[in-house]
Amino acid sequence: MRNKLLIIGASGHGKVVADIALRMHKWQCIAFLDDNQNVKSPLGLEVIGRTSETNKYFQDYDIIVGIGNNATREKIQERLEIEGATIPTLIHPSAIIGEQVELAQGTVVMAGVVINCCTKIGKGCIINTSSSIDHDNRIDDYVHISPGAHLAGTVTVGKGTWLGIGSVVSNNVNITYGCKVGAGSVVVKDINETGTYLGVPARRA
Template sequence: MHKDVIVIGAGGHAKVIADIVRKSGDNLIGFLDDSKQAGTEFFDAFILGNTDSYQEYIQKEFIIAIGNNAIREQIAKKMQGVTFYTAIHPTAVIAEGVTIGEGTCVMANAVINADARVGKHCIINTASVIEHDNQISDYVHLSPVAALAGTVTVGERTHVGIGAKVKNNTDICADVMVGAGTVVVNSITEKGTYVGVPARKVK
C-alpha cells in the first residue's frame, strides 16, 4: 500500500528525501518548513505550513529532512504520537540481519552490510558504506561516500564527514564531528572535532 508522506524541512536534503519517497512509489504530500511561506511551490509540491502544523496531518507519515543532527533530534522528540517514514532509496543495498530505525533515510547506492544496526532519524548518505555488525546510534549522519569497516560503533548525533573512513573494531562516542576525508584508526572517546589522517582532535 502506498504511504502518504510529509517531509519536514525544505532545503537541499529535503529534495533528496522527496525524490526517494517518489522513487519508492509513495505519495509526497508536501513539505512543512519554518522559513518558507505556506503555498510556495517546492520540488514539484507545496509548502503546507510550518513545522508546528504537523498535527493537522497526523494521519500521514513524516520524515525529518534536516541535516543538523541536534535539531533533527529536537524536532523528533517534539513530534510525539506520529508515524515516522523510513526512506530507503531503491538502489541501496541492505543485507540480511540489518535493522533500521524509524525516520532514517538511506540514500542512493549506500550499502549496509550483514547484522548492522542503524538507529532512528539517521542520515545514511549517498554511496556511504556501513559494514557488518556496526552499531549506529540515533541521529547520526554518515556523509556521502563515508565508509565504516566491520564492527564499528558510532554514538548519538555524531557526524561523519564526506569521504571519511573508520577502521574496523573502532568506537566513536556521541557528539563527534569527523571532518571530510578523515581516517579514524583509534577509538574516539571524547566529543569534539577530529580531522586528518590519522584523525587528530582540533576542537
Template sequence: MKKLTIIGASGHGKVVADIASLNGYEEIEFLDDDRSISLCGLYPVVGTCMKASEIENDIFIAIGNANHRKKLFRMNRDKYLPILVHPDAVVAKDAKIGAGTVIMAGAVLNPGIKTGEGCIINTCASVDHDSSIGNYVHVAVGAHLCGTVTVGDETWIGAGSIVSNNVSICGGCTIGAGAVVIKDIKEKGTHIGVPARMMNELQKLRGGGILLDSFIYKVLTLYRQFHTAA
C-alpha cells in the same frame, strides 16, 4: 493513496522527497519555518513545522542538524515515521534500521548492522558488518565504516572519511571530510586529518597556523628533506 509530509524544505529534503516517491508515496508536501519558501523541488510547502501536529499523513524529518532533528522527532512521536530506502541501495536482510532513517542511492549496509532512529546514510556511503550507529547519526556522502564500528548519538561522519574496523566513536562528534579514524575517539569534538585527531590538538602541533591534511604535511616534509639533502 500514500501521503507524506516532509519537515525541512532544503536540498536534503529534495533528495528525501525523490526517494519517497520511489517508495510509493503519491502525495508529498513540505513544512518549513521559512515562510518565503513555497516550493521545494517538485512539491509544495504548505506551512510551518508546527503544522505537523494537525496532519494525519506519515511524517519524515529531513533536517541536517542532528539536535534539531532530535527535537522534531520528540515533537512527532505520535506520528508514523517511515524508513526510506532508495531502490539502488543495498541493505542486508538482517539489518536493523531505526524509524525515520533515510538510506540514499548507492549506499551499502551489510549483515548484522544496526542504526538508531533519524539517521542519514548518504549517497554511496557504507556501513559494514556488525556495526552499530546511534540515533541521529549522519554518515555523509562516500564515507565508509569498516566492520564492527560503533558510533554514538548525533555524530557526523564527514564526506569521504573512513573509520577503521573495531573502532568506537563517542556521541556528539564531527569527523571531518576525508579523515581516517584508526583508533577509538572518546572525547566529543571535531576530529580531522589522516590519522584523525582532535582539531585543538592539531592546532597545538602546528602552532595554530593553517591546518594542512596530515598526509600532505608529511609529504611536504619528506620533499623538503630530500631536496635539502640533494
C-alpha cells in the same frame, strides 16, 4: 503506513528525502512543511504549512524530518514521537541492504548506499549518498554519515555524531557521542572524548 507523506524541511536535504520518497512509489501524495515563506514548490511538491503545524496532519500523513542538522532533527523527531506521529524509514531503491540489518524510524538511506549484514542503525539517522557501512556496525540515533564515507566491520558510532564526506573508519573502532569527523579524515583508533577530529590519522582539533 498512510498513503500521504509530509516532510519537515524543504531545503537541500529535504529535497533529497522527497526524491527518495518519490522513487519508492509508496505515497500517493508528498508535501512539505517549512518556515521559509520564499520556498514555493521544491521538485514540484507543495509546501502546505509551517513546521509548528504538524499535529494537524497526524491522521492523514506519515511524517519525516528532512533537516540535515543532527540536533535539530533530534529535537523535532522526539517531539513527533511524543505527539504520536507515524514516522517511516526511507530507503532509496538503489541502496543495498544486507540480511539482518535493522533501521529505526526516521532514518533515511540515500542512493548508492551499501549496508552489510547484522548492522543496527538507530532512529533519525542520515546514511548519505554512496556511503558504506560494513558488517556488525552499531550506529546510534541521529548520526549523519556523509556522502562517500566508509565504515569497516564492527564499528560503533555514538549518538549525534557526524562523519564528514569521504571519511573512513577502520574496523573494530568505537566513536563516542556528539563527535564531528572532518572530510577525508581516517579514524584508526577509538575516539572516547567528544570533539572535532581531523586528518590522517584523525586527531582531536
